[in-house]
Amino acid sequence: MPEGHTIHRAARDQERDLARRPVVVSSPQGRFDAEALVDTDRRAYLARIEAFGKHLFYHFEPGGIVHVHLGLFGRFYRRRSPAPAPRSTTRMRLEGDAMTIDLIGPTACDVVTPGQMLAITARLGPDPLRADAQPRHFYAYVARSKTPIGAILLDQSRICGVGNVYRAEVLHLLGIHPETPGSALEPAQVKAMWRLVVGLLRRGVEEKRIVTTRGLRLGKPRERVSRAESTHVYGRTTCRTCEAEVLTYSLRARTVHYCGVCQPLVEAGGHADRKTPRRSCEPIQPSSARRHA
Numbered sequence: 277m278p279e280g281h282t283i284h285r286a287a288r289d290q291e292r293d294l295a296r297r298p299v300v301v302s303s304p305q306g307r308f309d310a311e312a313l314v315d316t317d318r319r320a321y322l323a324r325i326e327a328f329g330k331h332l333f334y335h336f337e338p339g340g341i342v343h344v345h346l347g348l349f350g351r352f353y354r355r356r357s358p359a360p361a362p363r364s365t366t367r368m369r370l371e372g373d374a375m376t377i378d379l380i381g382p383t384a385c386d387v388v389t390p391g392q393m394l395a396i397t398a399r400l401g402p403d404p405l406r407a408d409a410q411p412r413h414f415y416a417y418v419a420r421s422k423t424p425i426g427a428i429l430l431d432q433s434r435i436c437g438v439g440n441v442y443r444a445e446v447l448h449l450l451g452i453h454p455e456t457p458g459s460a461l462e463p464a465q466v467k468a469m470w471r472l473v474v475g476l477l478r479r480g481v482e483e484k485r486i487v488t489t490r491g492l493r494l495g496k497p498r499e500r501v502s503r504a505e506s507t508h509v510y511g512r513t514t515c516r517t518c519e520a521e522v523l524t525y526s527l528r529a530r531t532v533h534y535c536g537v538c539q540p541l542v543e544a545g546g547h548a549d550r551k552t553p554r555r556s557c558e559p560i561q562p563s564s565a566r567r568h569a
């Protein structure tokens with residue numbers, strides 16, 4: 277599933293291609309009610325495109341919003357206009373004078389009212405990529421929650437846009453075990469976590485990929501950092517920081533990757549023993565990684 281940086285980048289790129297002018301809106305597959313938006317020329321004025329976590333909102337004027345969630349299989353295809361005939365599975369086609377965007381396989385693609393949009397965004401936690409994000413909601417939840425921080429980071433109702441790669445890397449960079457209950461973290465750690473997520477996601481938007489390692493430390497420019505070099509623990513068998521084996525287990529049905537040496541489990545009020553991660557958090561399967569999204 278795409279993480280938040282992919283969705284925000286899609287919003288930015290598609291705005292540049294299509295927004296502030298009329299576009300032809302259609303649903304070749306017929307499963308999306310484009311008729312609700314368009315005039316007799318099948319055109320609608322696309323004012324702006326907004327990302328909120330993993331959700332996209334296309335604001336048409338007058339008064340129509342299209343809500344898109346890519347889910348696991350949704351994808352955008354960008355082509356020069358006039359684009360070739362769409363595939364029959366194209367849920368939504370947005371055709372501008374210069375560029376055409378096809379959307380295939382999303383979990384959601386619906387015309388919603390402003391009230392329905394509000395209901396969707398009200399269920400989401402703060403989005404670190406949005407200027408209007410209110411991290412205090414995240415801080416407050418983490419402080420009172422006994423839920424493992426590894427699960428909180430993937431809970432879109434607590435913080436939105438973080439996926440499996442960023443979760444693994446953020447916890448690693450902060451030296452936090454994924455099973456650590458939220459309430460066991462110091463407020464300063466949680467603030468540092470938010471700042472790190474903001475920084476990494478912003479970088480992901482600019483670079484259109486996830487790189488949490490430092491090119492300088494690898495002795496090469498960032499754009500030449502290979503995929504294998506781009507993370508510390510995610511998708512790896514050994515920890516980039518200490519070379520210990522990367523451990524994995526299933527946390528709420530998603531595989532979490534971490535290093536038991538760099539990220540020891542700290543007992544409440546106690547100190548970490550960096551050499552002996554707690555037994556309950558030892559691996560339940562060998563790290564194989566890359567296929568786990």
Ligand SMILES: [Zn+2]
Binds near residue numbers: 515517518536
């Ligand atoms: Zn390590």
